[in-house]
Amino acid sequence: MTGLASLTTVFPGLVWAMAALALVQASRRAALWRLGTAASVAWLDGLAKLPRRYLVDVHHVVARDAYASRMHAVVAGGLLAASVLTALAILPPLGGFRPYWVLVAAAFGVTAAGSLLVGARRYPEKQKRLSAGRFQILPVLLVAYAVGGTVTALLLAFGGADGLLAPLALALAAAGGLGLAFEVRHGPMRHAAAGALHLVAHPRPGRFEGRPDTALQALDLDAPRLGSEVPADFAWNRLLSYDACVSCGRCEVACPAFAAGQPLNPKRLIQDLVAGFSPSEPAYAGAPYPGGRAAEGARGPLARLIGPDARIHPDTLWSCTTCRACVEECPMMIEHVDAVVALRRHQTLERGSLPEKAVGPVTDLRQTGDPGGRPLAARTDFAAGLDLPPISVRGEAAVLLWLGEGAYDLRYGRTLRALVRLLREAGVDFAVLGPEERDTGDLARRLGDEATFQALARANVATLARYRFERIVTADPHALHTLRNEYPAFGGCYTVVHHTALLLDLIRAGRLKPGRLPDLSVTYHDPCYLARYNGETEAPRAVLDAIGVNRAEMTRSGRRAMCCGGGGGAPVSDVPGERRIPDLRMAQAAETDAGIVAVACPSCTAMLEGVPDRKAEIRDIAELLLQAVEAGR
Amino acid sequence: MKIAILLSAGRHPVSGAAVLPRLEAQAIRLAAGLGQHIGLHAGPEAAVVAEALGQGLAHIQHAALPEEADPVPALATCLAALAPDLVLAGRRGQGGAETGIVPYAVADRLGYPLIPDIIAAAPGEEAGTLHLDQSLGRGARRRVTIRGPVVATVHPDAPASFAYAYGQARRGVIEPVVGALAPHPAPVPAVEERPYRRRPKLVKGAPAGSSAAERLKAATGEAGPASSGRLLVRPDPDEAAREILAHLRRIGVLAAPRDPR
Numbered sequence: 001m002t003g004l005a006s007l008t009t010v011f012p013g014l015v016w017a018m019a020a021l022a023l024v025q026a027s028r029r030a031a032l033w034r035l036g037t038a039a040s041v042a043w044l045d046g047l048a049k050l051p052r053r054y055l056v057d058v059h060h061v062v063a064r065d066a067y068a069s070r071m072h073a074v075v076a077g078g079l080l081a082a083s084v085l086t087a088l089a090i091l092p093p094l095g096g097f098r099p100y101w102v103l104v105a106a107a108f109g110v111t112a113a114g115s116l117l118v119g120a121r122r123y124p125e126k127q128k129r130l131s132a133g134r135f136q137i138l139p140v141l142l143v144a145y146a147v148g149g150t151v152t153a154l155l156l157a158f159g160g161a162d163g164l165l166a167p168l169a170l171a172l173a174a175a176g177g178l179g180l181a182f183e184v185r186h187g188p189m190r191h192a193a194a195g196a197l198h199l200v201a202h203p204r205p206g207r208f209e210g211r212p213d214t215a216l217q218a219l220d221l222d223a224p225r226l227g228s229e230v231p232a233d234f235a236w237n238r239l240l241s242y243d244a245c246v247s248c249g250r251c252e253v254a255c256p257a258f259a260a261g262q263p264l265n266p267k268r269l270i271q272d273l274v275a276g277f278s279p280s281e282p283a284y285a286g287a288p289y290p291g292g293r294a295a296e297g298a299r300g301p302l303a304r305l306i307g308p309d310a311r312i313h314p315d316t317l318w319s320c321t322t323c324r325a326c327v328e329e330c331p332m333m334i335e336h337v338d339a340v341v342a343l344r345r346h347q348t349l350e351r352g353s354l355p356e357k358a359v360g361p362v363t364d365l366r367q368t369g370d371p372g373g374r375p376l377a378a379r380t381d382f383a384a385g386l387d388l389p390p391i392s393v394r395g396e397a398a399v400l401l402w403l404g405e406g407a408y409d410l411r412y413g414r415t416l417r418a419l420v421r422l423l424r425e426a427g428v429d430f431a432v433l434g435p436e437e438r439d440t441g442d443l444a445r446r447l448g449d450e451a452t453f454q455a456l457a458r459a460n461v462a463t464l465a466r467y468r469f470e471r472i473v474t475a476d477p478h479a480l481h482t483l484r485n486e487y488p489a490f491g492g493c494y495t496v497v498h499h500t501a502l503l504l505d506l507i508r509a510g511r512l513k514p515g516r517l518p519d520l521s522v523t524y525h526d527p528c529y530l531a532r533y534n535g536e537t538e539a540p541r542a543v544l545d546a547i548g549v550n551r552a553e554m555t556r557s558g559r560r561a562m563c564c565g566g567g568g569g570a571p572v573s574d575v576p577g578e579r580r581i582p583d584l585r586m587a588q589a590a591e592t593d594a595g596i597v598a599v600a601c602p603s604c605t606a607m608l609e610g611v612p613d614r615k616a617e618i619r620d621i622a623e624l625l626l627q628a629v630e631a632g633r
Numbered sequence: 634m635k636i637a638i639l640l641s642a643g644r645h646p647v648s649g650a651a652v653l654p655r656l657e658a659q660a661i662r663l664a665a666g667l668g669q670h671i672g673l674h675a676g677p678e679a680a681v682v683a684e685a686l687g688q689g690l691a692h693i694q695h696a697a698l699p700e701e702a703d704p705v706p707a708l709a710t711c712l713a714a715l716a717p718d719l720v721l722a723g724r725r726g727q728g729g730a731e732t733g734i735v736p737y738a739v740a741d742r743l744g745y746p747l748i749p750d751i752i753a754a755a756p757g758e759e760a761g762t763l764h765l766d767q768s769l770g771r772g773a774r775r776r777v778t779i780r781g782p783v784v785a786t787v788h789p790d791a792p793a794s795f796a797y798a799y800g801q802a803r804r805g806v807i808e809p810v811v812g813a814l815a816p817h818p819a820p821v822p823a824v825e826e827r828p829y830r831r832r833p834k835l836v837k838g839a840p841a842g843s844s845a846a847e848r849l850k851a852a853t854g855e856a857g858p859a860s861s862g863r864l865l866v867r868p869d870p871d872e873a874a875r876e877i878l879a880h881l882r883r884i885g886v887l888a889a890p891r892d893p894r
Contacts, residue, residue, distance in 0.1 A: 221799065225800075226799070226800045348796070348798070349799045349800045350801065351798060351800075352688070352795050352801060362796065363797060367645045374647065375647050376648075450799075
């Protein structure tokens with residue numbers, strides 16, 4: 001009976017030892033996070049909301065891969081339940097109660113089943129997007145802990161703890177369990193510890209409140225150092241968030257630059273940031289940067305991250321289209337785009353090392369308020385022959401139409417003319433800023449030139465303050481995002497509406513009476529800055545449905561749509577790849593057999609229309625609606 | 634090597650905003666590859682050239698002058714004190730109160746030679762010498778080796794300027810030149826000023842009404858005036874002078890010789 005008594009102490013003791021080891025390993029890791037700069041964190045609020053953030057928001061993302069979701073529920077639920085139940089058995093009444101061990105054995109059994117599900121993703125051959133390395137031993141450790149735990153608990157439940165089997169089973173459980181706890185520092189189990197803490201101290205808590213918290217945070221231009229050059233320049237909770245990465249590779253599957261063979265892999269980027277502040281990090285074992293080089297360069301909290309000779313090549317940094325597909329897909333809620341922009345800010349503001357081809361547009365933005373260096377008065381040239389009143393005449397209008405950079409483009413001028421004619425048709429009282437409209441500065445901001453962005457933002461806010469209007473309507477989702485979400489930090493709070501939303505309102509109010517165009521087959525391409533950045537996916541589809549076109553969806557649509565390649569300054573950075581992003585997107589559109597790809601953004605129009613040999617026409621929602629309205633007369 | 638860059642208060646050709654002229658930004662890049670460089674501006678406001686601090690220049694000397702004063706004496710005084718090996722300037726002004734004559738006037742006053750339209754600069758093999766590559770237009774280049782100090786103007790074909798870095802601009806220093814610089818009134822230009830008028834470009838001998846390809850061939854190819862020149866290698870000076878005069882008469886710059894009766 002002594003054997004049984006000791007085993008009821010030693011087995012729970014093992015779990016307590018695991019917890020202690022995990023705590024030690026996590027605190028060694030925490031010492032690295034503390035290298036980061038200070039950040040204000042609402043601790044109590046975050047802690048209180050942790051269960052909800054995990055069970056609702058994280059689960060929402062994880063569940064997109066049904067297998068991974070089930071696997072995770074079984075293995076993580078089983079592991080937690082079995083470990084907590086075993087740890088509680090340190091209390092003699094529980095440890096001596098045999099039916100309790102039946103319950104423990106059941107929990108370990110569930111864990112074992114989950115471990116096999118984990119193993120099935122990696123053996124005999126791992127799924128392509130997963131990382132190898134230390135992740136490959138995870139199922140082995142899990143199986144050892146779960147099987148050892150099951151056998152030990154069964155022996156405790158049904159007797160036989162004196163036999164030879166008990167020490168063997170306990171040793172197996174100890175090997176697996178302590179191995180798992182040890183892996184909290186460098187291995188796969190880190191995602192559990194860092195991930196939970198990351199959910200508490202998330203730098204964008206608004207994400208969990210159901211609003212799109214996607215605006216870039218304004219940079220203090222008087223700070224001693226601008227942007228992030230070394231890992232220690234990131235806020236500590238950002239470093240923590242990179243440690244939460246579980247290397248699942250969902251980001252690389254979603255990344256348009258990765259798909260195009262440009263040297264960017266979001267997973268690798270995050271892992272390079274981790275390796276940057278953790279000098280003893282094991283080697284990366286996932287997919288590399290396409291066409292990129294092997295990792296090199298110094299490590300450490302004060303080692304430069306970006307450079308031809310550093311860990312991250314500048315081409316990697318400038319390949320990002322800021323489409324947020326990686327952020328959308330990340331089950332650990334990591335903010336990749338924020339990291340990219342922080343690194344770009346340092347490159348641009350402190351080193352002046354923009355990509356060569358981006359220097360011209362950014363310089364023109366700074367000097368003329370337009371990335372093409374064109375006269376601001378020429379913005380309304382597209383509307384020759386149309387009645388386009390400048391707001392300066394009356395000083396007020398119900399709707400201020402923000403034209404954006406697309407107005408200079410001949411092709412996009414067609415869209416804007418269609419929109420202006422629709423607004424006239426519906427009797428909307430609208431006006432434009434005309435020569436007073438400067439660029440919103442979106443391009444400069446995504447390329448890291450925060451100084452130019454802030455100057456343009458302040459100038460535009462001052463201009464808008466002089467006029468009275470109820471809302472701003474724009475056909476450019478980039479301008480929409482900047483005006484709606486990023487200008488409030490500079491004192492400009494406006495109601496900003498995308499033209500598709502306004503057109504839908506006008507149809508529903510009966511002010512536009514479109515006919516039906518049932519002969520057209522259309523697929524709608526969601527702009528990143530409308531769908532992912534602002535969560536607006538329904539209005540454009542509702543307009544298409546109102547005009548009765550035959551609508552098909554691409555495999556990737558809505559918030560999970562693929563980028564056209566036109567955002568984040570990627571077209572002006574023009575990092576070479578093996579393929580072009582818009583070509584890939586048009587190939588996806590071709591799978592729907594639609595004759596028309598409907599767009600709602602000047603960048604998407606330009607990128608997709610520039611695809612050679614495309615079978616489908618590119619038409620803006622406004623153009624299609626105008627055609628329907630004219631057909632309905 | 635010490636390089637001084639003359640900075641002027643330019644205006645953007647489209648927006649009219651006060652900007653650093655493009656050529657001077659390119660001059661900074663040329664100088665950055667050579668050695669220690671400093672900017673020099675003479676005018677009422679230093680803020681107008683502060684943009685240069687973000688484009689690779691760490692230090693600007695500013696000689697404060699009244700609005701209408703002539704900057705050349707002040708620049709010459711500052712340059713004499715700085716004693717640079719190379720003075721770089723833009724080849725023309727860009728919309729502001731500045732003018733492309735200034736580098737010539739400064740060189741004249743200091744007695745320095747002036748090499749126009751350079752696109753590259755490198756130290757020569759001998760100490761104190763410089764290799765300056767001039768652009769002659771249409772891709773032609775000429776390397777000049779010269780002993781400094783020398784004034785050189787920068788051609789737009791020079792390498793593009795550095796990107797503007799706000800952080801560097803914050804750290805740059807504008808230092809006022811101490812010591813009173815007596816303001817000189819602006820010189821009355823010895824030339825007649827007229828408003829600019831576009832003149833049609835005439836391509837002589839271009840066959841009217843023919844295709845674009847034929848006109849191009851006539852202008853540049855074997856058939857046109859470009860092919861009618863004669864190549865003289867080390868000609869006798871008299872013969873060379875006669876040839877030049879004949880050419881100038883042919884294209885109508887000089888009147889035909891008076892009939893020697």
